[in-house]
Amino acid sequence: MSAPSNSAAATRRRPAVDPYIVALCCTVALAGLFPATGTAAAAVSHASDAAIVLLFFLYGARLSTREAVDGLRQWKLHLVVVAGTFVLFPLLGLAARGLVPYVLTEQLYTGLLFLCVIPSTIQSSIAFTSAARGDVAAAICAGTYSSLIGxxxxxxxxxxxxGSAVDFSAAGLLTICTRLLAPFLAGQLVRRWIGPALARHKKVLGVLDRSSILLVVYTAFSKGMAEGIWHQVTPVRLLALLGVEAVLLAVALGATATAGRRLGFGRAERVAIVFCGSKKSLATGLPMAAVLFGPRAGPMILPLMLFHQMQLIVCAVIAGRWSGAAPVTAPGVRGVRGPTVEPPFPTA
Known part of the structure; x- marks a missing residue:
């Protein structure tokens, strides 16, 4: 799959609302109006478990180990991105503990803290880095490493x-291994045989990825309806959550930009650091939430869904402005055009 075109205009034409977020919201509404119950609930739950296994198998089958190893030359940049994703964000999440119960409910805070520990995105980070004329190759590798570490x-x-919000007992560990790690490793083992076929059918796989995640969301919110989720999450609390997440995103953007500048990275590398180190992956986070939280996943994924849409809007604006301010360079210069690769993880 070719790296996204270096066009600020294309970024500015990005819809204000991600169509996938619309689909997610419709799925939540469907679960609210017609939640799966009884035998149907059991069937949907088994289908959701199977979808998660399939997702992580495909993640492994699409990851090129060679490309990941080649990217280690920029280890300092990747270290900054990983620090932002798995150190800065969790610290900010812990600092938000003081907002409970005055601003956030206990459940929304748990979801916010979970948001802070999931990996960065790949495809949207690449798209914004490319539009802002940043180092696309670095963005590809940084997003891949973040997902692997995650x-x-x-x-x-x-x-x-x-703590107790996550099932980390022996049975919980077995679930994590069988639904996340084992399928991913299996995908890696068979990549040499099925990788080329997957690359040829990337559009079909994209639909499969997103449909699987929609099924996971429907299952989570169907279970949430049985627990009275919407009696626990009021519109006022959701607005408060949006405000907290806006601050979280602003601090992450500012911190990654400052780190890139203070550590002496070039402009193209700083762009990659900002877009990779300040974003969170909906595609990886939602299935993980379903595994880690089980039937309580519904309210836990609300912060991630809201943050995902917010980061797309804000980063699209930033990428457009940075593209206009970028120096004109000759074709083939590093950071203006990236290599032709197939990102291993879904687009969200």
């Missing part, structure tokens, strides 16, 4: 910071 770091950080 397979282990996210469950461990969630268990450490969220």
């Amino acid at each position: 397979l282990a770091a996210t469950p461990l950080l969630a268990a450490w910071l969220l």
Whole structure:
């Protein structure tokens, strides 16, 4: 799959609302109006579990180990991105604890803290880095490393910071291994045989990825309806959550920009650091939430869904402005045009 075009105009034409977020909201509404119950609930739950296994199998099958190893030359940049994703964000999440119960409910705070421990995005980080004339190759590798580290770091950080909210018993560990790690490793093992076929059918796989995640969301909110989720999350609380997340995103953007500048990175590398180090992956976070929280996942994923839409809007504006301010360079110069690769993870 070719790296996104370096066009600020294309970024500015990005719709104000991500169509996938609309689909997610419709799925939540469907679960609210027609939640799965009884036998249907059991069937939907099994289908959701199977979808998560399939997602992580495909993640592994699409990851190119060679490209990941080649990107280690920029290890300092990747270290900054990983620090932003798995150190800065969790610290900010812990600092938000003081907002409970005055601004956030206990459940919304748990969801916010979970948001802070999931990995960064890949495809949207690449798109914004490319539009802003940043180092696309670095963005590809940084997003990939973040996702790989997140397979282990996210469950461990969630268990450490969220405590009893996460099932980290022997049975819980077995669930994490069988639904997340084992399918991913299996995908890596068979990549040499099925990788080319997956690359040829990337559009079909994109639909499959997103449809699977919609099924996970429907299952989570169907279970949430049985627990009276909407009696616990009021419109006022949601507005408060949006305000908290706006501050969280602003601090992350400012911190990554400052770190890139203070550490002496070039402009193209700083762009990649900002877009990779300040964003969170909806595609990876939602299935992980379903595994880690089980039937309580509904309210836990609300902060992630809201943050995802917010980061797309804000980063689209920033990328457009940075593109206009970028120096004109000759074709082929590093940071203006990236390599032709197939990102291993979904687009969200």
